[in-house]
Amino acid sequence: MSDITVGMVCAADILNKNGQLLIPESTPIEEKHLRLLKAWGFTELPILEKSELGNTLNSVVNLPCNENIERRFRHNTPSLLAVIEMKRILGSCKFLRDKA
C-alpha cells in the first residue's frame, strides 16, 4: 500500500468482501481514497502500469481476492507447484481477465 500514490489508476473495480463496489475501475487514486482504503484494511491494490493505460482489456479482479481463489481451487491439490504458481499469478492481480 505504501507504494500507492495519488494519481495512479485502479486496474480493476475495488470491491469489499460483500461484493459492494468501493472504487470503480480506471479511477485515478486521490488522497481521500488512500485514507479510506487504509481504513478498510486493504494491503494491496491492482494498479495499471503506465504502458497499460489506455489498454481496452476488461479487468474485473475482485480484491481482497485470496479468499475467493482458495474457494475456487478447492478441487486442486494445494501442494502442487503449478497450483501454487497459478494462485500466485491470479492473486497478484496482474493478469487482466475477461469479463465472463
Next chain:
Amino acid sequence: MSNSLAVRKLLDETQCLVSPPKVYIKLKAALDDPSTDFDDLAQFISTDVSIAARLLKVANSAMFNFPGQINSIDRALSLIGTQQTADLVLATEVLKSFSAIKSDIFSIEDFSKHSLGCAISSRVLAQYKGEHDIEAHFVNGLLHDTGRLLLFVKYPEVQRMLIETNKSESAPLRTLETQQYGISHDEIGATLFRSWELPKALVECAAHHHTPMSSEHHSFSAAIVHVADWITHSVPMGGNGENFVPALDESAWLSLGIPESALEMIMTEISKQYNSALNLLL
C-alpha cells in the same frame, strides 16, 4: 441402462440439434483423395461463404502474423498449409453452429468463450512445446466440452438444477452428471465425434480431457487440452457451467515438462491471442 445405450439414446435425440461439420468432412475426404488438386480444395471451402470469410479473417489475424493481405482461399491454403486450413475450417464451422443455438438456461456466449479460451490455451501450450501442427491442438481444445453443450440443449432444466447443486455443494459438475445420467459430458462428446468419424486424437481429447493419462494413443494431446482447460477455468475465460476450477492432474502437468516459472509468460501470450480471437471468431 448401460452407458453406451444411454449415450446412443441421448445422441439419437439430439442429432437434429447439433449437425456434423459438413464442409470439414467434405474437405477431409478431398484431402485424402490423391486426385484432388489445390483448386478443388479452395473450391470446397468457398462453397460456404461465411466459413470462407471467417477463415480469411483468421488468416489475416495476429495469430499468424503474415506480412501483407491474404485475400483469397488459395493464398490462405498455400501459406497456412492444407492440413492446418482443414483444422481451422472445422473450428470456424463448429463455432458457427454453436452461435446458432438458443438457450434461456445458459449463456451460449460464455460457452463459446470457454471453448475458444481452451482452444487458444491448447494452441499456445503446443507452440511452447514446439509442436508443428498447432491448429490440430486448437481444434482439440475448442471441441472438448461439446458433450456438455448437448446436455444443456437436451436437458436444460436438469442441467440448471445440477449447476445449482454444484454451486452449493461444490461437487464437480462432472461428478453430478455421472450421478444423474450415468455418464458424463466427456464420454458423450467422444461418442458424438466417433459417430461423425472425426480424427481419433479429437475423440480421445474429448473423452479424456479430465483423465488425460488414460488416453490410449493421444495422452500428450489430451494432457495439453487438460492443462488448457485448467488455465481457462482459472482465469476464467467464459464459462461452461462449472463453478470451480477442475483438479489439475499432476502426471499430466509433469508429462508436458513445462516449468512452473513459465506459466505467467504462457498466460500472457494466451491473453493476447484470446482477446484478438474473440473479435475474429465470436
